[in-house]
Amino acid sequence: MRRIALLAAVAALLAGCSTPSGTDGDLTNGWGAQPAPSEPVPAAGSCLTASGNVVYADKGDPVAIAVDCATPHKLEVVKTGRFPDDISPPGWGDKAMQAAYADCGKAASEYTSADWHTGWLFVHIGRPSTAAWAGGARTYVCGLVEGGSTNAYTPAVERTGSLKGALAAGTSPVIRRCAKLNGVVTDARGFYKDIHGQRRIDCATPHDAEFAGAIELPPGPYPSWAAQQDYVFPRCVEAVAALFGLSEAALRRRGDVEVEFTYLNDETEWVAGEHVSICYAVVASTHPVRGSLKGIGTGPLPV
Template sequence: MRRRATVAALCLAAALAGCGAPAGTDGDLVNGWSALPAASYSPPAVGACLKGAAGAFEPSAAPLQAGDCAEPHAVEVVGGGPVPDAAAPPAWDSDASRAAYVECDKAATAYLGGDWRTGRLFPVFRMPAAAVWQAGGRHYLCGIAEAADDLFAPLDRTGSVKGGMSGEARDKPLALTCVQLSGGDISGKGFYGTVDGVKPVDCGAPHDTEFVGAWTAPAGDYPSQQRLKELAGDACYLKIAQFLGISQTALYQRGDIYTFWTGLTANQWALGDRTAHCFLNVSTKTPLRASIRDLGTKKLP
């Protein structure tokens, strides 16, 4: 209490003695400072290249940084658009996010010159992060990444993917053709019980699996895993038969070609994408070294 009274007395004494602001000043310490600029955000332009970790259908992924397309990068911007103003960014499974993703789908196809789903590619979709939203960012981002050693992990590439899905049939530079699986629990017949990796490879290299087409599931609530297996298994089996140029009965009678599919995750479905990648699969004991399109009933090469 005595300390507080002493300080007050000193202040009063200084005032009585005529204490004031130094000559040439007005006593206002902040009125000469320029105002800080307002927070702002400029979305990357179409064709820009971005660096950073990216994966397919990740609701909350790390931010991507601008990079030089001549240097290794993971993602290329193919489109984007405005997001309606709100108190917070749209949720992953919201109508706004699904509507934006539809536009990204169209933008990717136009940019690549063909359906990205039939390429060794995957989409990178970003709504503004919370910090960007607070800075005024109201722009969603559409990107495309090329697959590396796994169909859903990005390759750090140089150059542009633009036009990479244009061309005739499987001559498209970025077309998905043959893949090599990796996994465990291999059966006596040489088939994986569990698959850990799906690596795109040239069809001239040894491989056990070949892409036969994409299939889109009917709209509705996300099915159980068992129902997904039934739906995708049946649809992909038909695509395999068509790829080989035989009936489903003839495919069943072969007994040496099986069905494998990827996709249809819960995050993917929530965004409105219900696409599965369909593959034919042969035993690891009989690896292929060429495409078997239109093989018919002939023996595996």
């Protein structure tokens, strides 16, 4: 009621005022409508630096500024898309974000010339700010980011140069190869009982794991640990055997190597559309290796 009374009082005051000489009473005086709030949309292939950390597990959007790809940056744009007009700003896991994540993942693999999961990379989806969304902005930005580990809270690596075609040549340092396991307690043979992540490391330095393959689980409800193991483990055994150049039976006879896979332990990531598990060939952490395990067959580990 207070608002109505105030409007009525303003109307009465205006009614009692005369129009100044030389004016037409039009307060806008023919001005055009102000444009709706908007945000610049970076083009595919452009690189962005960010004012804060860019983290895989962070669903927020950093403030990003376009820079030359030859200078330090944290994101590289692989595609832009558009959210539907008739929705509220989507959150992580909403259907609109699921579609965007699938679109961005496909674009990232095409941009790098291989499945982006085979690199130390992750996909970031930039969304319009609240103000821009209210003004009609609906564009999402597919960003590709280099990471240093499988820990979801590890910040992006600041890098130079483009990731376009980076996974095709087989020589790029972003290709997922060797890793150092994050564990605490080992068993009698020197293998970690629990693994909490993998950290990227050069194969020439001592390490206890090597990438063997990326396995995509089928869509559906979030799978339990047992369901993931039943689906992923036999496929990882096959991938590790192929890495060594052995049959699965011959791999089992080695006794000095185990097969591990990354457990998809975040249901929100699954709902968003991330269904890929990473397979590793693992050696005793108390006896790390130097060099690659690729093609060594029944030969000794490269210690």
